[in-house]
Amino acid sequence: MAECNEWQMPQRTGGSPTRTMADLLFLPDLERSLINWLLRQQTATLAEAAAYLNQSEIEAAAVLQDLIEQGFVQWLDQLDPPQYQPKLQRRKGRNMPTKIWDALE
Amino acid sequence: MAQIISIHSFRGGTGKSNLTANIAVAVASQGKRVGIVDTDIQSPGIHVIFGLDEDSFTHSLNDYLWGRCGIEKTAYDVTAELKTADGYREVAGKVFLVPASLKAGEIARVLREGFDVGLLNDGFQELTEQLDLDYLFIDTHPGLNEETLLSIAISDAMVIILRPDRQDFLGTAVTLEVAQRLDVPEIMLLVNKSPQAFDREAVIEQVQMRYGVAVGGLFQENDEMLQLASSGVFWLHYPEHPFSQEVHAVAQQLMAASSH
Ligand SMILES: Nc1ncnc2c1ncn2[C@@H]1O[C@H](COP(=O)(O)OP(=O)(O)O)[C@@H](O)[C@H]1O
Ligand SMILES: [Mg+2]
Numbered sequence: 001m002a003e004c005n006e007w008q009m010p011q012r013t014g015g016s017p018t019r020t021m022a023d024l025l026f027l028p029d030l031e032r033s034l035i036n037w038l039l040r041q042q043t044a045t046l047a048e049a050a051a052y053l054n055q056s057e058i059e060a061a062a063v064l065q066d067l068i069e070q071g072f073v074q075w076l077d078q079l080d081p082p083q084y085q086p087k088l089q090r091r092k093g094r095n096m097p098t099k100i101w102d103a104l105e
Numbered sequence: 106m107a108q109i110i111s112i113h114s115f116r117g118g119t120g121k122s123n124l125t126a127n128i129a130v131a132v133a134s135q136g137k138r139v140g141i142v143d144t145d146i147q148s149p150g151i152h153v154i155f156g157l158d159e160d161s162f163t164h165s166l167n168d169y170l171w172g173r174c175g176i177e178k179t180a181y182d183v184t185a186e187l188k189t190a191d192g193y194r195e196v197a198g199k200v201f202l203v204p205a206s207l208k209a210g211e212i213a214r215v216l217r218e219g220f221d222v223g224l225l226n227d228g229f230q231e232l233t234e235q236l237d238l239d240y241l242f243i244d245t246h247p248g249l250n251e252e253t254l255l256s257i258a259i260s261d262a263m264v265i266i267l268r269p270d271r272q273d274f275l276g277t278a279v280t281l282e283v284a285q286r287l288d289v290p291e292i293m294l295l296v297n298k299s300p301q302a303f304d305r306e307a308v309i310e311q312v313q314m315r316y317g318v319a320v321g322g323l324f325q326e327n328d329e330m331l332q333l334a335s336s337g338v339f340w341l342h343y344p345e346h347p348f349s350q351e352v353h354a355v356a357q358q359l360m361a362a363s364s365h
Contacts (some may be wrong), residue, residue, distance in 0.1 A: 007286075021222060021254035025286050027329070036288040039258050042230060087224060 017071035021088050024072070034063065035072055035086055043076065043083035107140075107233035108363040111243040111256040114266040115276025120297040120324070121266050122151040123335060124352075125244045128264075130187065130338050131356035133198035139202055140180065142166065142203040144225065145246045145310050146215050146254055149205035155183045157204060165206040168229055170220040176228040177235045179203045189341045201236055222251050224297040226259060240363075248276075249283060258286055262291035262362060264321070264355075268298045269308055274315065281316055291362050293321035297357065301325055322355040324348050 009026040024035055030053070037042055037052050044052070050060035064084055068074040074087040112125045125141060133139040143151045143166060152162070164179045187194050206212065217231045233241050243260070245253045257263055263284055268275040277294070284292055294316065299308055309320045329343055340349035 021251045021258065022249075024258070025254070025283065032286065033288055036258055039226065039255070042226065086223070 017072045019088050024088060025070070031063065031067060031072075035067070035088075038073070038086045039088075039103060043079075043082055043085045045081050049084060107238045107241050108261045108359075109229060109241045109243065109256075109259055109333060110262045110264060111235050111245050111253075111260040112264045112266065113245045113253065113257065113280060114247050114272055114273070117148065117247040119247075119266045119268055119273065119282040121145075122244055123154060123330070123339065124254060124264075124295065124297060125242050126151055126154040126338050127340050127349075127352045128356050128359070129240070129242045130196065131340060131352050132201055132240055132360060133184070133200045134196040135356070135360065137360070138195040138199045138201075138237055140201045140203065140236055140238045140241045141244065142229065142241065143231070143244050144252050145244055146170075146205045146252065147246055149207055149210060149212075150335070151244045152204035152207075154338060155200075155202055156186055156188065156337070157181065157183070157202070162204055165204050165211070166228075167206040167215065169203075169213045170215075170217060170224055176203070176231050180232060180236060187341055188319075188337050192344075194341050198239075199236075201232075201238070203232070222255050223257055225252055228239060229259065234304070238291055240359075249279070254283070254287070257289060258287040260289055262293065262359060263289045264293050264295055264359075266295045266297050267312070269296060269300070269312075275307075277316065281318065292318050293355075293358070293362075294318050295321055295348070296323040297328040301327075307364055322350055322351045323359050 007026055022034060027035065034053060043087050046057050046061055049064060050057045053060050053063065064073055068075055072087060076083045076085055112121055114121045128327060129139050129141050141151060143149045146166065156301055162181055166172050166179055168174045169176045171180050180203050182199065182200050184196060184200050187196060229241060232238065243256045245256050265277055265280055267277045294312060296308055296312055309323055312320050329346060330339055330348065333339055333342060340352045343349055
């Protein structure tokens with residue numbers, strides 16, 4: 001079972017996590033497939049997510065809450081009805097001496 | 106609902122852009138409305154195959170990603186631009202192209218500042234709605250990066266191109282594993298640049314055995330393609346060529362896969 005180690009989520013320290021597409025690959029099956037699905041939907045209500053997971057809304061809300069805390073999902077509660085949305089945002093810039101970048105601009 | 110098809114290869118130079126252009130136009134020739142997005146921001150160029158240069162477009166995907174314009178501004182209708190060996194060819198459908206900038210400064214900016222990958226997802230959806238697309242083809246960056254992972258994750262089908270080469274073989278296994286982790290519903294392998302001396306069926310069988318994934322087509326390395334040198338859509342120039350026939354066969358399979 002080489003896969004277990006290879007796809008184990010690297011530990012992070014401090015700060016509120018920002019998640020990228022690459023982090024998604026390290027999630028366990030259930031969470032990963034939920035976010036894969038959410039990416040295609042763009043947004044989904046709790047009822048839709050529960051239907052996708054084949055779980056009760058209480059169970060689904062717990063899974064999604066955990067993903068919110070891990071920084072993978074956001075809850076758009078100003079929408080009616082409120083929606084969940086993936087939060088896999090920035091492609092990180094590279095750190096290089098400013099002089100090199102400036103020469104390229 | 107538009108079908109999103111991303112075209113990927115683990116390594117560069119496999120013929121990804123040329124095959125994307127050829128397959129997309131073949132699908133359009135069946136009366137479909139097709140979009141092509143160049144998300145290979147670090148090494149763009151599919152617009153060259155459609156005869157566009159930096160002077161012929163004012164907006165690129167880069168402008169959208171920097172918030173300088175809406176995604177619809179970056180899409181160019183290239184249907185009337187489709188050249189054959191001796192003129193233009195009308196196709197029944199439509200081809201829209203979203204180019205990425207070939208300016209060094211624009212490419213450097215992507216590397217320097219990064220961008221909001223979520224915007225790409227929104228952009229793809231808006232594009233398919235506003236242009237009423239049947240298919241959206243995504244020409245991705247080789248290997249794995251953030252925008253490629255996103256493109257793979259939201260694809261209805263993924264086409265992976267490889268050459269009969271050991272490095273390509275090993276890299277393709279990586280892409281396949283990632284595609285499976287991202288739940289891509291449909292995966293097709295295409296073998297390109299197969300040496301003329303190789304036996305077609307033997308190569309297809311070897312690749313299928315290795316990955317357990319269907320090979321949708323095999324394209325031989327050929328001189329006509331080298332001579333065309335990305336200055337046009339190959340099958341429009343050489344409609345009778347075996348390469349062109351294979352392009353149409355792959356287009357048919359992709360359309361059939363999306364209809365069930
Ligand atoms: N079957 C083929 N036979 C000969 N040359 C090919 C073939 N397919 C692609 N090429 C050539 O290979 C080069 C790279 O193709 P391109 O589509 O730009 O690849 P990528 O987008 O994967 O980097 C181009 O010069 C193209 O003309
Ligand atoms: Mg290319």
